[in-house]
Amino acid sequence: MSYLLSSENFIKMSEFIYRKSGIYLEEEKHFEKLAKFVDDRCKKIGADNFRKYFFKLRFEDKDGTEFQELMNGITVNETYFYREVNQFEVVANYLLPELNRSRPKSAPLRILSAPCSTGEEPYSIVLHILEEGKIVDQRDIEIVGIDIDSTVIDKARKGEFSTRSVHAIPKNVLAQWFRKKGLGYAIVDDLVGAVDFKVANVFDRTEMRKLGKFDIIFSRNMLIYFDDASRKEVAMTFYDMLNPGGYVLLGHAEYMSRIVSVFNAKKIDTTLVYQK
Ligand SMILES: C[S@@+](CC[C@H](N)C(=O)[O-])C[C@H]1O[C@@H](n2cnc3c(N)ncnc32)[C@H](O)[C@@H]1O
Known part of the structure; x- marks a missing residue:
């Protein structure tokens, strides 16, 4: 050829x-x-x-x-709901309750999914927070999803997913928050808009700064496509974007200790989190 x-x-x-x-x-x-x-x-x-x-x-x-x-x-956009589900459980059951106690009462808790691909990761966070049930009654929670690829952001905004993408969601959760649409599923109307999706490049410092400060940053399965220098740059961008005491969560093959030493690594159950 x-x-x-x-x-x-x-x-x-x-x-x-x-x-x-x-x-x-x-x-x-x-x-x-x-x-x-x-x-x-x-x-x-x-x-x-x-x-x-x-x-x-x-x-x-x-x-x-x-x-x-x-x-x-x-770009490689592979993703699905409840991927590495322990991390969502740790966020809903440990990190958000802790941040709820430590952050000023009037401040919303803000979570960034960078990158979010077609939206399954930030929506998995939303579903875990709803299933946990207590935090949403006490705090405003804002969830932002960004990706460099505009086609995935367009898809994420629609809130429509394939059967494969929802395969790991427990049946009762799927039944409550999704309806059948065509060959796949659509998230219920009440949740469309629960995540603020934007096209953004993690290397664009101005764009990233405009997103504001966060309490938790998910950055899973993107750093594997970068080299060491780029990983370091992005890790420091995330550090700057976090409120003091905020957390980063990475994909299972990604380790902050190999990138920068500014975070404190903590193990909660089997999940590694990195605190500012
Ligand atoms: C494999 S997906 C990971 C999605 C999700 N975090 C997960 O783990 O299921 C990787 C995503 O990183 C995005 N990406 C790659 N380089 C990026 C950059 N410089 N800024 C923002 N997103 C980027 C790609 O467009 C792709 O959608």
Whole structure:
């Protein structure tokens, strides 16, 4: 199969992607995906070679559309409800009650899911808080979900999910908070809007700062796509975005102690959390 993207241009393109998004692509693993994407974009914009496409991407993309297409094309968005469920239980049963006691009474408790992909992670937080039942009566809780990929954010806002995506939700919870829609499920209308979804790049410090301060940040299964320098940068961004005493939770293959040493690691049951 011949592509417009050569091996030499793969390096140029992967350097550009790394610089802008932290995503580290390796030629052996990712060449085909990127090459197919470039062919597809070239066809759509009428470019007959890589140089024209790359010029447009770097110098003529004033509104960021071409970069957004690139991000939407290369990200891995795998997610599902109740993934690594212990973490949601720890948030609802330990961290939120503790923060409810320690944070000023008038302040809402704020939780960030970065990245949230199609919304299953922040909605799993919502469902655990509702199932726990006590905290919601005592505090305003705000949940924000961000992702660099605008197609997943559009999907998240709709609140519609495949059967596979809801497979780990207990039957009674599914019956209470979802209705059948087409071949999958839709979250009940009362919960659409329970999460504030936004397109944002974790490397864009200005955008991240605009989101405000948080008490808990979930960042699961994104840092694995970054190299050490990018992981460090993002970890420090999260540190700055946390209120004192706030927590970060990472994916099961991600360890803060290997990235930065500014957090205190704590084990609650079997779950590792990192406190500012
Ligand atoms: C595998 S999903 C993880 C979703 C969810 N946290 C989970 O664990 O189920 C990884 C997500 O990271 C997003 N992502 C990658 N680089 C990003 C960046 N620089 N800023 C924000 N999101 C990013 C991708 O678009 C993708 O949706």
